Amino acid sequence: MRANQDIEYESVQISCSYSKRADYLGYRAFGLVAMRITTASASLAVLLSVLAFGETAAGTVSGHVQVEDNKALSNIIVYLESANGTRTGQVHAKRRVSQKGREFAPDRVVLVQGGEVAFVNDEEKEIDHNVFSLSEVRQFDIGLAQRGSVNEVTFPEAGEVKYYCSVHKNMEGVVVVVPTPYFAHVDDSGRFRIENVPPGDWVIKAYVAHHRYVSEPFPVSVSDAPLDGLVVAVVKKKRGK
Numbered sequence: 001m002r003a004n005q006d007i008e009y010e011s012v013q014i015s016c017s018y019s020k021r022a023d024y025l026g027y028r029a030f031g032l033v034a035m036r037i038t039t040a041s042a043s044l045a046v047l048l049s050v051l052a053f054g055e056t057a058a059g060t061v062s063g064h065v066q067v068e069d070n071k072a073l074s075n076i077i078v079y080l081e082s083a084n085g086t087r088t089g090q091v092h093a094k095r096r097v098s099q100k101g102r103e104f105a106p107d108r109v110v111l112v113q114g115g116e117v118a119f120v121n122d123e124e125k126e127i128d129h130n131v132f133s134l135s136e137v138r139q140f141d142i143g144l145a146q147r148g149s150v151n152e153v154t155f156p157e158a159g160e161v162k163y164y165c166s167v168h169k170n171m172e173g174v175v176v177v178v179p180t181p182y183f184a185h186v187d188d189s190g191r192f193r194i195e196n197v198p199p200g201d202w203v204i205k206a207y208v209a210h211h212r213y214v215s216e217p218f219p220v221s222v223s224d225a226p227l228d229g230l231v232v233a234v235v236k237k238k239r240g241k
């Protein structure tokens with residue numbers, strides 16, 4: 001290259017102007033691609049909303065949870081209950097809980113009322129387990145479960161079901177049974193968002209894992225317009241309750 005300075009100079013000039021041109025073309029090409037992506041995602045969004053809502057409109061319910069004295073509580077679930085007691089939109093999902101390594105996993109399951117949990121003894125060694133609950137909502141005892149066994153337990157009533165293993169005292173878990181599929185986990189900043197809620201009258205409630213706190217339910221009327229900025233109060237339980 002150094003043999004001919006002029007040629008090198010010229011080639012630099014050429015490549016320089018070429019690269020400017022290429023940049024310009026690239027920019028334009030990028031712009032066009034970006035436009036195409038935007039158009040594609042816009043049509044996708046329209047398609048998705050049509051798929052999600054189908055022929056019946058559905059609403060979004062969102063807001064935040066306000067805990068008394070701003071106490072930091074984790075594992076709060078906000079959910080909707082039908083105002084007239086009908087059970088809408090039941091999804092009888094089956095959840096699986098492993099017992100491997102002498103622990104229930106996941107040890108916290110949210111289940112829609114009527115659903116079931118399969119407790120699986122998937123230990124690698126011959127270790128027997130058991131699952132029992134003395135909760136008000138659902139009492140059960142699956143007896144001694146050998147390695148490889150699967151025991152399904154249904155949860156017909158809503159509420160909190162704490163359960164244990166009679167063989168291993170440190171094993172415990174909880175099934176939170178909610179009345180409808182319209183629930184959301186509250187995030188670290190206290191916010192929640194429940195989507196695809198059928199229009200109608202609902203009562204908004206919260207499940208609070210801390211036994212000294214309880215939510216203050218209130219009615220909400222859902223339409224196809226988003227219901228935003230709701231404040232769900234979580235307060236200390238009154239004495240004697």
Ligand SMILES: [Cu+2]
Nearest residue numbers: 129165167168
């Ligand atoms: Cu066990």
